[in-house]
Amino acid sequence: MSKLKLIEENVNTHMRFYIYFLDCECIVVEWEDAYGECFQxxxxxxxxxxxxxDERAAYDIVAKA
Structure with a gap:
């Protein structure tokens, strides 16, 4: 059983947000680049x-992380 639960998917930016079951303060963002490669x-x-x-853009968060 996966320890990550999908909480949001943004099809426009090809990003998915997951919450970690063991630590609800830990959010994992997964995104695809222009070549279809996935990163977390x-x-x-x-x-x-x-x-x-809507205070920050999704790509801003990824660039900071």
Missing amino acids: KSISKSDYDSYRK
Whole structure:
């Protein structure tokens, strides 16, 4: 059983956000580049909350992470 649960998928930016079951403060963002390669990076819950409130762009969060 996966320890990550999909919480949001943005098809326009090819990004998916997951929450880690063992630590609800840990959010994992997964994105695809122009070549179809997937990357994952952990971000803070506050960064995710900023994205959800439209205070920050998804790519800004990925660049910071």
